[in-house]
Amino acid sequence: MKELTEYREKLLARLRGAAAELRDECAAVENPFAPLTGEWTAHRVAFFLRGMLRDVYAMRARRTWEEDNPLFENFDADSWIAQAYNRDEALEKILDEFSASANDLCDFLSAMPTEGWSRLSRHAALGKGLTLQLWVERGLAHIEAGIQKFRREALK
Numbered sequence: 001m002k003e004l005t006e007y008r009e010k011l012l013a014r015l016r017g018a019a020a021e022l023r024d025e026c027a028a029v030e031n032p033f034a035p036l037t038g039e040w041t042a043h044r045v046a047f048f049l050r051g052m053l054r055d056v057y058a059m060r061a062r063r064t065w066e067e068d069n070p071l072f073e074n075f076d077a078d079s080w081i082a083q084a085y086n087r088d089e090a091l092e093k094i095l096d097e098f099s100a101s102a103n104d105l106c107d108f109l110s111a112m113p114t115e116g117w118s119r120l121s122r123h124a125a126l127g128k129g130l131t132l133q134l135w136v137e138r139g140l141a142h143i144e145a146g147i148q149k150f151r152r153e154a155l156k
Contacts, residue, residue: 008117011136012106018143019102022049023095025150032091036149043091048081049146050098057139058105064121064132065112074125102143109136 026032029042036042056075063070109116121135122128 005114008109008133011133011140012109015102015136015140015143016106018140018147019099021147022046022143023099025147026091026095029150033087040149042150043087043094044081044085045146045149046091046094046098047085047089048077049143050094050101051080051084052077052142053098053105053139054101057135057142058101060121060135061105061132061139062108064119064130064135065116069120069122069128071122072124074123105136105139 026042026046032043032046033041036045060070060072063072117131117133119132120128121130121132123130
Protein backbone atom coordinates (compact mmCIF):
# COMPACT_ATOMS: atom_id res chain seq x y z
CA MET A 1 0.00 0.00 0.00
CA LYS A 2 2.92 2.34 0.72
CA GLU A 3 4.12 2.07 -2.88
CA LEU A 4 0.66 2.86 -4.23
CA THR A 5 0.36 5.91 -1.98
CA GLU A 6 3.79 7.11 -3.12
CA TYR A 7 2.84 6.54 -6.76
CA ARG A 8 -0.31 8.65 -6.35
CA GLU A 9 1.60 11.41 -4.59
CA LYS A 10 4.08 11.47 -7.47
CA LEU A 11 1.21 11.45 -9.96
CA LEU A 12 -0.28 14.56 -8.35
CA ALA A 13 3.11 16.27 -8.13
CA ARG A 14 3.69 15.49 -11.81
CA LEU A 15 0.25 16.87 -12.74
CA ARG A 16 1.01 20.14 -10.93
CA GLY A 17 4.47 20.25 -12.50
CA ALA A 18 3.18 19.50 -15.98
CA ALA A 19 0.83 22.46 -15.78
CA ALA A 20 3.80 24.70 -15.00
CA GLU A 21 5.82 23.11 -17.80
CA LEU A 22 3.06 23.78 -20.33
CA ARG A 23 3.04 27.43 -19.27
CA ASP A 24 6.83 27.59 -19.71
CA GLU A 25 6.69 25.92 -23.13
CA CYS A 26 4.01 28.34 -24.34
CA ALA A 27 5.95 31.33 -22.99
CA ALA A 28 9.04 30.20 -24.88
CA VAL A 29 7.22 30.28 -28.23
CA GLU A 30 7.89 33.55 -30.04
CA ASN A 31 4.56 33.56 -31.90
CA PRO A 32 1.76 31.53 -30.26
CA PHE A 33 -0.07 31.44 -33.60
CA ALA A 34 2.82 30.09 -35.66
CA PRO A 35 2.18 26.52 -36.80
CA LEU A 36 3.82 23.75 -34.82
CA THR A 37 2.38 20.98 -37.01
CA GLY A 38 -0.49 21.41 -39.44
CA GLU A 39 -3.17 23.57 -37.83
CA TRP A 40 -1.68 23.17 -34.35
CA THR A 41 -0.17 26.27 -32.78
CA ALA A 42 0.96 26.89 -29.21
CA HIS A 43 -2.30 28.74 -28.63
CA ARG A 44 -4.40 25.89 -30.02
CA VAL A 45 -2.49 23.23 -28.03
CA ALA A 46 -2.99 25.20 -24.79
CA PHE A 47 -6.69 25.71 -25.58
CA PHE A 48 -7.10 22.01 -26.34
CA LEU A 49 -5.28 20.79 -23.23
CA ARG A 50 -7.23 23.13 -20.97
CA GLY A 51 -10.47 21.77 -22.39
CA MET A 52 -9.41 18.15 -22.19
CA LEU A 53 -8.29 18.46 -18.58
CA ARG A 54 -11.26 20.51 -17.39
CA ASP A 55 -14.10 19.11 -19.49
CA VAL A 56 -13.02 15.49 -19.87
CA TYR A 57 -10.52 14.10 -17.40
CA ALA A 58 -11.20 16.22 -14.30
CA MET A 59 -14.94 15.88 -14.90
CA ARG A 60 -14.65 12.10 -15.22
CA ALA A 61 -12.55 11.85 -12.05
CA ARG A 62 -15.03 13.96 -10.07
CA ARG A 63 -18.08 12.12 -11.38
CA THR A 64 -16.44 8.77 -10.67
CA TRP A 65 -16.02 9.89 -7.06
CA GLU A 66 -19.52 11.36 -6.76
CA GLU A 67 -21.59 8.78 -8.64
CA ASP A 68 -21.93 5.02 -8.57
CA ASN A 69 -20.28 3.58 -11.66
CA PRO A 70 -21.05 6.47 -14.07
CA LEU A 71 -21.12 5.90 -17.80
CA PHE A 72 -19.09 8.24 -19.99
CA GLU A 73 -19.78 8.67 -23.66
CA ASN A 74 -16.95 8.73 -26.16
CA PHE A 75 -15.51 12.22 -26.56
CA ASP A 76 -14.80 13.34 -30.12
CA ALA A 77 -11.84 15.65 -29.57
CA ASP A 78 -11.53 16.57 -33.26
CA SER A 79 -15.14 17.76 -33.47
CA TRP A 80 -14.85 19.51 -30.13
CA ILE A 81 -11.75 21.53 -31.08
CA ALA A 82 -13.21 22.38 -34.49
CA GLN A 83 -16.32 23.82 -32.84
CA ALA A 84 -14.92 25.25 -29.60
CA TYR A 85 -11.57 26.74 -30.56
CA ASN A 86 -11.45 30.49 -29.99
CA ARG A 87 -8.36 32.08 -31.52
CA ASP A 88 -9.28 35.39 -29.88
CA GLU A 89 -9.06 34.11 -26.32
CA ALA A 90 -5.95 35.41 -24.58
CA LEU A 91 -3.23 32.79 -24.16
CA GLU A 92 -2.51 34.04 -20.64
CA LYS A 93 -6.16 33.46 -19.68
CA ILE A 94 -6.07 29.95 -21.14
CA LEU A 95 -2.89 29.12 -19.23
CA ASP A 96 -4.24 30.61 -16.00
CA GLU A 97 -7.40 28.51 -16.29
CA PHE A 98 -5.40 25.44 -17.21
CA SER A 99 -3.18 25.81 -14.14
CA ALA A 100 -6.19 26.46 -11.95
CA SER A 101 -7.91 23.32 -13.27
CA ALA A 102 -4.83 21.19 -12.66
CA ASN A 103 -4.36 22.59 -9.15
CA ASP A 104 -8.07 22.26 -8.30
CA LEU A 105 -8.03 18.64 -9.43
CA CYS A 106 -4.91 17.92 -7.39
CA ASP A 107 -6.43 19.58 -4.32
CA PHE A 108 -9.62 17.56 -4.77
CA LEU A 109 -7.70 14.31 -5.14
CA SER A 110 -5.43 15.06 -2.18
CA ALA A 111 -8.47 15.58 0.06
CA MET A 112 -10.26 12.47 -1.21
CA PRO A 113 -10.07 9.28 0.88
CA THR A 114 -7.62 6.70 -0.45
CA GLU A 115 -10.42 4.35 -1.55
CA GLY A 116 -11.67 7.03 -3.94
CA TRP A 117 -8.84 6.29 -6.36
CA SER A 118 -10.31 2.82 -6.95
CA ARG A 119 -13.89 3.88 -7.58
CA LEU A 120 -15.18 2.54 -10.88
CA SER A 121 -16.74 4.00 -13.99
CA ARG A 122 -17.71 2.84 -17.45
CA HIS A 123 -17.00 4.20 -20.90
CA ALA A 124 -19.00 3.66 -24.08
CA ALA A 125 -15.92 2.62 -26.09
CA LEU A 126 -13.42 1.53 -23.42
CA GLY A 127 -15.78 -0.66 -21.42
CA LYS A 128 -16.27 -1.12 -17.70
CA GLY A 129 -14.08 -1.27 -14.61
CA LEU A 130 -12.28 2.03 -15.28
CA THR A 131 -10.91 3.55 -12.08
CA LEU A 132 -10.78 7.17 -11.06
CA GLN A 133 -7.01 6.79 -11.06
CA LEU A 134 -7.11 5.87 -14.75
CA TRP A 135 -8.79 9.17 -15.64
CA VAL A 136 -6.09 11.09 -13.76
CA GLU A 137 -3.35 9.11 -15.50
CA ARG A 138 -4.93 9.66 -18.92
CA GLY A 139 -5.33 13.38 -18.26
CA LEU A 140 -1.68 13.67 -17.33
CA ALA A 141 -0.69 11.68 -20.43
CA HIS A 142 -2.58 14.21 -22.59
CA ILE A 143 -0.74 17.10 -20.98
CA GLU A 144 2.63 15.41 -21.36
CA ALA A 145 1.90 14.70 -25.04
CA GLY A 146 1.20 18.40 -25.56
CA ILE A 147 4.46 19.35 -23.89
CA GLN A 148 6.31 16.85 -26.08
CA LYS A 149 4.72 18.45 -29.18
CA PHE A 150 6.32 21.75 -28.20
CA ARG A 151 9.69 20.13 -27.53
CA ARG A 152 9.73 18.20 -30.81
CA GLU A 153 8.99 21.38 -32.72
CA ALA A 154 11.68 23.30 -30.84
CA LEU A 155 14.28 20.78 -32.04
CA LYS A 156 13.46 21.42 -35.71
